Amino acid sequence: MSYVGYLSDLEHEPQTPVQYFLPLGDRRIHLNPWIGQSIKIDFLGEKACCACGRKANKLFNNGYCYPCFTKLAECDLCIVKPHQCHYHLGTCRDNEFAETNCMTPHFVYLALSSGVKVGLTRKSRGLARWIDQGAVQAIPIAEAPSRKAAGEMEYWISQHLPDKTDWRKMLTGKVDQVDLLEIREQIRQMLPPEFATYLLDERELYNFTYPILETLEKIKSLSFDKQESIEGRLIGVKGQYLIMDHSVLNIKKHTGYKVEVKLG
Numbered sequence: 486m487s488y489v490g491y492l493s494d495l496e497h498e499p500q501t502p503v504q505y506f507l508p509l510g511d512r513r514i515h516l517n518p519w520i521g522q523s524i525k526i527d528f529l530g531e532k533a534c535c536a537c538g539r540k541a542n543k544l545f546n547n548g549y550c551y552p553c554f555t556k557l558a559e560c561d562l563c564i565v566k567p568h569q570c571h572y573h574l575g576t577c578r579d580n581e582f583a584e585t586n587c588m589t590p591h592f593v594y595l596a597l598s599s600g601v602k603v604g605l606t607r608k609s610r611g612l613a614r615w616i617d618q619g620a621v622q623a624i625p626i627a628e629a630p631s632r633k634a635a636g637e638m639e640y641w642i643s644q645h646l647p648d649k650t651d652w653r654k655m656l657t658g659k660v661d662q663v664d665l666l667e668i669r670e671q672i673r674q675m676l677p678p679e680f681a682t683y684l685l686d687e688r689e690l691y692n693f694t695y696p697i698l699e700t701l702e703k704i705k706s707l708s709f710d711k712q713e714s715i716e717g718r719l720i721g722v723k724g725q726y727l728i729m730d731h732s733v734l735n736i737k738k739h740t741g742y743k744v745e746v747k748l749g
Contacts, residue, residue, distance in 0.1 A: 486748045488512050491533055492739045493548070495725050499612045502696040505722040507736070509746060516722055517696050519748045524729065525716035528709040531743035541741075548740030558582040567605065567636025591635035593627040593642070593683070596620040598724075599654030600661045601668055603642045605635040616693060617737075619655040619724030623691045626669050627683035638680045642672060653704045656726060656733055658697070665690060697721030697728065705732040709742055719748075 490510030498504040505516040533540050535548035536557060545554040554560045558579035563570045572583045590608040595601055598620045606614035608628065615623040629635035639648065646668075654660070666688065673684060698720045707715050717729030725737040 488514060488746045488748075489529070490743070491531075491535075492736055492742050492744055493535060494617075494740065495722070495736050497613070497616050499616060499693070502694045503616055503722075505696065507746070509744075514746070514748070516719070516727075520696050520719050520721060521698055522719060522749050523716065524719040524727070525714065525747040526734070527745045527747075528713045529743045529745060530713075532741050533743065535741050544741045547737055559586075567632045568640040570631075570633035570636060572633070587632040589631070591629050591632050592625040593629060593635050593638050594623055594625045595646075595665050595669055595672075596623040596650075597660060597663065597665060599651040599659065601646060601663055601665065602650055603639055603646045603648050605629075605632070605639045607632075612691070615691065617725055618650050619652075619695070619726075620691075621660055621693055622665055623693075624665050624669060624689070625685055625687060626672060627680065628685055629683045634683070638676075638683060641677065641680070645672070645675065652724070652726075656701070656704050656723060656728060658700045695721065695723040697723060699730075701728065701731075701733070707732045707734050709739055709744075 488509045493508050496506040496508060507514040507516055531540065532544050534544065534550035534553055536553040537550065539550045541550040545551060546560050549557065549560055556578065558577060559582065561578055570587060571577060572587060577583045586607065591605050592608055592611055593605050596604060596615055596618055598618050611625065627638060629638060715734055717731050719727060720730050721728035725735055727734045727736060
C-alpha cells in the first residue's frame, strides 16, 4: 500500500490500546493493523505551511512558514508560556482566536509519561493532550476560567514539579512508580489561596495503553532534514512518534513535509 501527501499530527482515539491514524492527502491511514509490518517513508523534497499551504524551504514551529509564524496567534510565545498571555493588554495577534482558544475553561493536570509533570490544556482537549504526550496516567487537578489563569497556576506548580516530558524515557517505557492522587493532594496543600477556587475533587485516574509490540533499549531519533528515506519494521506508536525496530520518527516535528508512505 502506498500513500502520498503532506504530514500532519497523528490522530488518535482513546481506546485500549489507543488507536492511531496518519492523515495523508485525502486518506486517514489506520496504523494499528500495520504494527509488526514494514514501513518506508520517503521525503519528496517539498514542504508546505500547515496554515496557508504556501510552499517553503524552511518551516517553523512544527509546520508554519515564516510569515505565518510571525503573525498567527497560535505561534505567539504565550502559547508555550501561557502565564504571559497579553490579551488583556490589547496586544493579542488575533482576538477571535483568543476568545475561542484561550478565554475558555482550561484544565491544569498531572500526567505520568516518564515522570510526573504538570501541564494545562483546554478542557475539551484533555484526553487528546495526554495521549499526545504519551501519558500512561493523568488526572485534572483544577479547572481555571482561562488559559492565562491556568498558566499562572501551572507556572507556580512547575517550581515544584517538572513541566516537561523526558521523551526518551517515555518511548522506552521507563516510567516512575508514583501515586498521582497522593502527589495531587500534596500540591493542594501547598497551593496559594488565590488558586483554591479552581481545584477539582475528581478521584478518577485516566489510564492509557499504547500499541507497542516491543521497546527499544536505546532511542535514536531520525529526521528528514538529515535523510530522505526512513524504513524499518513498525513496532509501535506512542505520543506523536512512530517506533521502528531501530529508531523513532516524530511525526509532529515533520508537519508540512510531503512524503510517500509505503506499508507492508
